[in-house]
Amino acid sequence: MNDILTIAGLTTTPLELLSFVLAVITVALNIRQNHWAWLFAIISSAAYGVVFYGARLYGDMGLQLVFIVVSFWGWYQWLHGGTGKQALAVTQLDGRGWAICIAAWLFGFALLSTFLAKFTNTDVPHIDGFLTAGSLVGQVLLSRKKVQNWHVWIMVDVLYVGLYLFKGLTLTAILYALFCVMAAAGLVAWRKAAQA
Template sequence: MNDPLSFLGFSTTPLELISFVLSIVTVLLNIRRIHWAWLFAIVSSATYGIVFFESRLYGDAGLQGVFIVASIWGWYEWLRGKGEDERPLVVTHLDRAGWSWSLVGWALGFVLLSWFLHAWTDTDVPHMDGFLTAGSLLGTLLAARKKVENWHVWIAVDILYVGLYVYKGLHLTAVLYAVFVVMAALGLRSWARAAREGAR
């Protein structure tokens, strides 16, 4: 069922191809701040979890489970709003403290995940996997709170993911993440404008 196939000149599998399409739809909806993005994120995370596990990218595979939980929370946040009066979330920027806590969280996540992956799995890329897993989690949490800076995180993470996936032979996914870099730049521009306008 998941036998190798060729797509656009790349060797892939049906599951990786399905995950590819779902991920593109997720980011497109996210750029436009449409809450259905979270549903597609849940499904694409589930399918990519299998793809990454089979490639021994255990940090990324485990991250997909966290993504599913975070996506449920993000969907709830976007629909429910914030505060006792449940006002809709609007797009905002991180303040200095928010930036500091985000970077500290990323660094701490990197150290813990790298140690875990090195000690308890047979992955051959524990440090890169840990660093990008922690960064991806941060990007998801910032997106759930409608922070413009989620796109800064995604641009940095996606660029590095391209190299990692080429190394692991996931060439279609590498192309996907190269596309994500461009989409994240578009998302940054769109959300920065929305923050200036106080938009949802």
Template sequence: MNTPLLLLGILHTSPLEIASFVLAVTMVLLNIRQSPWAWLFSITSAALYAIVFYQAKIYGDMTLQFFFIAVSLWGWYQWLFGGNEHHGVVVTRLTRRGIVHTGAAWLITWLAVAVLLETLTDTDVPRIDAFLTAGSLVGQFLLSRKKLENWHLWIVIDLIYIGLYIHKDLYLTALLYAVFVVMAIVGLQAWKKSLAQTRTGQPSPQ
């Protein structure tokens, strides 16, 4: 299933990485449209990427996939039944306090994960792996609550991930994250429109 192959004569990859790639792109497209089905693709993609990252010895990212699965189940519920009237959450912005809490959560999680990776694993990229793992957890939480700022985080995180995956010879995944950057910019603009429509009382497109 995961035998290495040469894609388009350029990218060394595997069937497992290709399947994860397709599922992840579909997930983000559905996120942009605010479709609850995005979470199903998130769960499936995360399960496959856990295997890919284990084989690449990117253990922070591997562990992150299991958190993604758990958060995706919670996010699925939030998008369907969250909010004050239990009709699903809508796009909102973080308050100043929320921004401070987000930054603190990222910093604390980064330090904790870095210690664990340096102590318990043989990874050669513990600090950057921990930084991106922590940021991804925070970003996923914000996405679950439909906070507009989740897209800002993903743009920064995905740009750094490109370099990490090139370093690890995961070229298809590096390409995926380059696509993610573009999609995050599109998602940011789409959610800004949704937020404006919510504030004026117009229905948001699904």
């Protein structure tokens, strides 16, 4: 799965290509609030964990493991996390919720970037830690069907494009550019759902 492929002038591997396709399916299903997105998220995260290990993006690799665990929780939340164990509805964060998210992101960034700098051979500990912490915040918000998960994903995805280009993961950089567009569509769709 690590053989080199060239597709439309881009160098990739079969595993990165498979991860790409599964991730696009995941986000498309998330936009539609389809709970099967969580199954695709689990498989995609497992595949991307291996890709990121090979690129020495250990924060992202660890994040994929966390995504797998959180995906089981998110799947349950979407189906039974609402009032009376009903399906969860799309809602908005209040000011207090935003403050908690920002504090969690900053705390996670400090913790992860320090760990990555001291205990791994990564050459990008700070941006990896920052984006890993932000992705965790986005994943929790997605799991609780908060509209603002899309704001977080847009911010994170824009920065990931640059990181993946730097690391030579061009196909994954294209994926995250596509994620920016999909996250904007998700934001519009979920705002409408929250208002309804």
